[in-house]
Amino acid sequence: MLSPTGRGTAVGGAVLTAAGYALGYPEAAALGVACLLAVASAVVWTLPRPELAAERRITPRKVGRGEPADGIVTLTNTGSRTRRGLRATDVCGDRPLGIDIPVLRPGEVHEARYALPTARRGVIPVGPLRLLRIDPLGLARRARDYGSSDTLVVRPRVRLLPVLPSGKAHHIEGPASDTADDGSLTFHALREYVLGDDLRRVHWRSTARTGTLMVRQMVDVSLPHTTVVLDTRAGAYPSEDDFELAVDSTASIVHAAACSHFPVHLVGDTGPLLLTDGSGDDAESLLDLLALVGRSDRRSIAAAFDDLEHHRGGGSLVVVTGTGDDDGLTAISRVRRRFDRMTVLRVGGTPPAPPPPGGPGPDVPQLHIASLDALSAGWRGEAVR
Incomplete structure (x- = not known):
């Protein structure tokens, strides 16, 4: 060209x-x-295809928003001729990143390190690497892609927070026979049998129907349960930065509970997003999910509380919303008695409007958060309330 x-x-x-x-x-x-x-x-001059091998690494592959992440490209001249006049461009999302390439002699290896943009959340494609060969006079150029694409996951920023105590143990199922589980364990879901599972928990009816050995998965309902409702409506947040702060605040709350191996129930505008039982890498799963959350065009948040009307009872409910449109917040009154405690987090740089009639009462604290630092201070005070 x-x-x-x-x-x-x-x-x-x-x-x-x-x-x-x-x-x-x-x-x-x-x-x-x-x-x-x-x-x-x-x-x-630009017609021959350079005999090069390209390999990219991203370190780390998962970062919080605003944290540093680097792309490392290793180029090897696999041909028998010295390569000059090469320029490289890597692409992170829709942003091109220029890379300087020196003269490469036969068999020579060059490693280039460059910063990747992490200001926005999401699963961001990186690559492929594009090499641009230009003649000495700058009259012609030829671009070719080398290597494969990769992925950078930018997750919300997280602050270390305490877990809200939720003070009651609810055993709503109750033992049905002398072989029932003791203590505060209750049925959560069915899953496939894995080696080491207690055979007393085999669910024979589902096993006969599916042809696969199924067992009952139990959870300890005495553990502090945290339910978080994240309002993603665009109208609730005056700016994009306010919405990002709301996602960061949500991530900090659920990450604290999951890291303590406590159950977490994350709910969006339309209903449940993820339910964890406090085992495994729940904290990582929650952050990966929140990396993909975007603003919605729904007008009301009321639908988020529909499923919570059937909540088993107990635990903490945290509602994270903005300081803008509060349409649907009155639905909190339908579920407030099903939780031991409730907190409304109003996120944004402008003061929130007065609570709507029929919404959270004076016994439900509302925290106005304008930054993650303010979240850390306000949340620690809420934890000891």
């Missing part, structure tokens, strides 16, 4: 050559031919 300079040189050379021959000016014709030969030489 000719550069703008190359196209101008080609057109000028053609005009000079034609005019020189037509009008009898050999000097102009010779200059025109020289221009055309220079363009042809540039095309020939």
Whole structure:
């Protein structure tokens, strides 16, 4: 592909050559031919495909918003000729990142490190690496892709917070026979049997129906249960930064509970997003999910509380919303008695409007959070309330 300079040189050379021959000016014709030969030489220079091997690493692959992440590209000249005039561009999302490449002799290896943008949450594609070969005069260039694409996961920022105590133990199922589980364990879900499971928990009816050995998964309902409702409505947040702060606040709350191996129930505008039982890598799963959460165009948050009307009871309910539109917050009154405690987090740089009639009462604390620092201070006070 000719550069703008190359196209101008080609057109000028053609005009000079034609005019020189037509009008009898050999000097102009010779200059025109020289221009055309220079363009042809540039095309020939960039035509061969460089014999290179490219390998990219992203470290770390998962970061919090605003935290540093690097791309590391290793280029190896696998050919028998020295490579000059190479430029490289890697792409992170829709942002091109220039990489300087020195002269590469046969067998030589060059490693380039560059910072990746992490200001926005999401699963961001990185690559493929594009090598641009340019002739010494800058008349022609040829771009080729090397290596494969990779992925950078930018998750919400997290602050270390205490877990809200939720002070009651609820055993709503109750033992049904002398083989029932003791203590505060209750049925949570069915899953496939794995080696080491207690055979007393085999659910024979589901096993017969599916042909796969199924067992009952139990959870300890005496553990502090944290239910978080995240309002993702665009109208609830005056700015994009306010919404990002709301996601960061939600991530900090659920991350604290999950790291303590306590159950977490994350709910969005339309209903449940993720339910964890306090085992495994629940904290990682929650952060990965919140990396993908975006603003919605729903007008009311009321639907988020529909499923909570059937909540088993107990635990803490935290509602994270903005300081803008509060349509649907009155639905909190439908579920407030099903939880031991409730907190409303109003996130944003502007003061929130007064609570709507029928919404959270004076016994439900409302914390106005304008930054993660304010969240840390306000949440620690809430934890000891």
